[in-house]
Amino acid sequence: MVPPAANLAVPPWTRRATAGRTFLAIRRGVPRTAMAAWPALSDRETWELVAYIESLGRER
Secondary structure (H helix, E strand, O other), X not given: OOOOOOOOOOOOHHHHOOHHXXXXXXXXXXXXXXXXXXXXXXXXXXXXXXXXXXXXXXXX
């Protein structure tokens, strides 16, 4: 993809990330990247995806 989609599991995203910012990135997309908007997801589905993305960046 050109430009590439943001990797939401690694810096610099994780340094600036909040659950709300991730939610909006999923729903609205990320301008000037290949991250498309997913407005068809329900609020619940989007929050579940946010929780999953946040779990990817946690230390194991």
